[in-house]
Amino acid sequence: MDDSVLHDFTQPDQLSDLTLIVQGTNLFVHKSYLAEWSGVWRRMFLEDYGNPEEAKEIFLSDKKLNEITELLHCIYATQKPISEENVSYLLELSDEYEIERIKKRCEEFLLNQERSIQSLYLAQKHGLKILFKVSFEFAKTRTVEELESSSEYKLLDKDVVIKIYSEKVNMMRNYANDLRQSESRLEITCDKLKVEKENMKRSLQLVQDIxxxxxxxxxxxxxxxxxxxxxxxxxxxxxxxxxxxxxxxxxxxxxxxxxxxxxx
Ligand SMILES: [Zn+2]
Structure with missing residues (x-):
């Protein structure tokens, strides 16, 4: 998306009724619009300030300017797409501010990417159920080396790791059963061939006898x-x-x- 078509939140806007102050920069936004997207903001405007008119400036002291701007771009009419670069912190922010629709879009974006341990980690962290399911299926087919070489692997919950390993044990057990069955099938075939070999020997002897x-x-x-x-x-x-x-x-x-x- 061409950045020039994006809304510039640093430009004062006559309709703006709220200023977010992030790392010393003023971002001019619209309360009713933010409240429409985020349950947290909605409550903040209604409850914390009693009279919604009072909320005019909000300091977001622990946030990064580029990340908040990106979030605003994603929820305002221009609707910037979710990308590999913004997906992690957009998930963080949409979790914190309860912006379910952005969370949903992040999950859809990740579902269209290649499966990875990172997607399993993000799914676990942010409660993305569908992504968790498909990423888990991916994870259980990885080798132990592949799992451990991923930096997100150490961040997975203990019970998720245990579940991956017990699935792997099950898969190995099934594989061992398959091998055992093939082995007994081969043994039966081998016995049959031994009988055939004797029969052929007899036939050859008969030919010679003619x-x-x-x-x-x-x-x-x-x-x-x-x-x-x-x-x-x-x-x-x-x-x-x-x-x-x-x-x-x-x-x-x-x-x-x-x-x-x-x-x-
Ligand atoms: Zn003759």
Whole structure:
């Protein structure tokens, strides 16, 4: 946003009925407008002064000029956007002055930023429920090193830290269970493969036996001891026998999914 379109609060304004004095600078503002945004200011004007007309100057002795000016820019008609630079102190100020709409806008701004431990900390500190929920989900998936390297980590409430760690323990427990289940599944597969291996050995032996088994020959050579490689009928019988064994062995393909894909 172009700063030139922003309201200059240091310029006296005929309609202004209140001066905020921050670090020696006068900011000319409007009581009814501030009261509309902030419950604290509203009570201050009504209760502390009895007659609202009496409140003409308020010293904000512990505040910074740029931060108060930024807050005013955000609530006045120009409505300066929330940014990475102003979000922290705007949350502080809107908490102190009960400016719920600015708080809401800060939370919306943070929800659109990348999740971080800082956003978890701000959510915890200022009671931003939605931001807390999503930031917590983020935090529990970080490594311990990542958590501890964040400067806001030390500022988190003890029970929040405990909650993060117990979530991490739960996640590890689930992971260990998954591993155990995969392990037993693999053991079952391994046993099946051992059986298959024995079956294949037997099939290979059968293939080898074909040449030495007379009843696998054609009717002309069925009594001969040696296999006659030149007989096409004998060769056909052998081929047929081997094809049958291959068909029987087809099901082992399920154990080699990538290889069976290539052969199709
Ligand atoms: Zn033959």
């Amino acid at each position: 040449w030495t088994t007379p009843n696998k020959r054609c009717y002309k050579h069925i009594t001969e001891e040696k296999f006659d490689f030149s007989c096409s009928d004998c060769n056909d019988k052998v081929r047929w026998e081997i094809r049958r064994l291959c068909v029987e062995g087809q099901h082992v393909r399920v154990y080699f999914p990538s290889q069976s894909k290539h052969k199709k």
